[in-house]
Amino acid sequence: VRSALRARERQYQIRDHLLLQERAEVELRESDRRKDEFLATLAHELRNPLAPLRTGLSVLRAMVLPSSDPRLAGVLGMMERQMGLMVRLVDDLLDVARISRGKIELVRQPLELREVVDAALEGCAPMIGAARHGVELKLAHQPIWVEADRARLVQVLGNLIGNAAKYTPDGGRITVELRSREGRAELRVTDTGVGIAPEMLTRVFDMYVQIRDGASRTQGGLGLGLSLVRRLVEMHGGTVAAHSPGPDEGSTFVVTLPLLPVPAPGVPGTQRTD
Numbered sequence: 418v419r420s421a422l423r424a425r426e427r428q429y430q431i432r433d434h435l436l437l438q439e440r441a442e443v444e445l446r447e448s449d450r451r452k453d454e455f456l457a458t459l460a461h462e463l464r465n466p467l468a469p470l471r472t473g474l475s476v477l478r479a480m481v482l483p484s485s486d487p488r489l490a491g492v493l494g495m496m497e498r499q500m501g502l503m504v505r506l507v508d509d510l511l512d513v514a515r516i517s518r519g520k521i522e523l524v525r526q527p528l529e530l531r532e533v534v535d536a537a538l539e540g541c542a543p544m545i546g547a548a549r550h551g552v553e554l555k556l557a558h559q560p561i562w563v564e565a566d567r568a569r570l571v572q573v574l575g576n577l578i579g580n581a582a583k584y585t586p587d588g589g590r591i592t593v594e595l596r597s598r599e600g601r602a603e604l605r606v607t608d609t610g611v612g613i614a615p616e617m618l619t620r621v622f623d624m625y626v627q628i629r630d631g632a633s634r635t636q637g638g639l640g641l642g643l644s645l646v647r648r649l650v651e652m653h654g655g656t657v658a659a660h661s662p663g664p665d666e667g668s669t670f671v672v673t674l675p676l677l678p679v680p681a682p683g684v685p686g687t688q689r690t691d
């Protein structure tokens with residue numbers, strides 16, 4: 418009888434333990450959901466005032482340019498760069514909220530990647546110019562076509578080029594390469610900046626991860642950009658990886674994407690180019 422009682426007691430203990438564990442999991446999921454909801458609301462609330470501020474800045478720019486006072490133009494340039502950074506942060510926050518609710522949808526179309534490179538570089542021009550970085554382009558001579566969401570690819574590449582500019586001391590060099598290799602399109606962004614330690618090469622793609630040691634001291638940001646890059650590239654059937662010889666020796670980020678499989682009617686050069 419005693420051993421039967423002990424067995425029953427043990428069963429109750431196990432049941433209580435499982436119930437507690439289940440309750441803890443439900444609470445964790447609930448607080449995760451509330452965090453996502455809070456981030457989404459925060460991002461929306463921060464986004465709303467940015468649109469009129471941006472419009473105001475371009476009106477000021479149009480009014481100031483004719484007066485060509487270099488001090489005013491300098492202040493405006495600074496405000497535009499800061500505004501650009503803020504818009505990027507808030508957009509990243511919105512995307513993270515969308516991703517955790519499974520709400521990002523791609524609008525795919527045949528795209529020529531050289532044009533995507535141009536658009537991404539144009540978006541980063543103020544940042545690259547302010548840091549006086551040199552830019553080197555090594556683009557395939559033949560067009561390279563993929564089927565992708567244009568805005569999302571410009572975002573991916575803009576993020577990588579923006580990071581290259583951000584994590585490279587002034588006057589560095591950023592190289593953007595585009596080619597087709599082994600049946601895939603390959604984009605590489607290389608910088609001469611602070612580099613990445615070997616143990617961080619895969620971790621930098623995790624959400625909220627920033628390297629905080631001396632050489633790669635954080636430059637602001639939330640540690641969201643690369644996790645979005647990876648997510649968006651994977652949604653396109655692509656891959657992304659980071660390489661670096663080590664701290665202070667620069668970094669290279671490599672994105673590969675499937676080439677457009679069949680020639681698009683009326684779109685020349687969509688066959689495989691390798």
Ligand code: ADP
Nearest residue numbers: 580581584621627628638639640641642643668
């Ligand atoms: P954020 O730039 O907002 O911190 P990211 O997700 O874009 O977030 O990058 C994560 C971390 O990876 C950065 O904080 C930085 O430490 C490191 N990193 C990203 N790009 C580079 C680069 N080109 N060179 C050196 N470190 C980089």
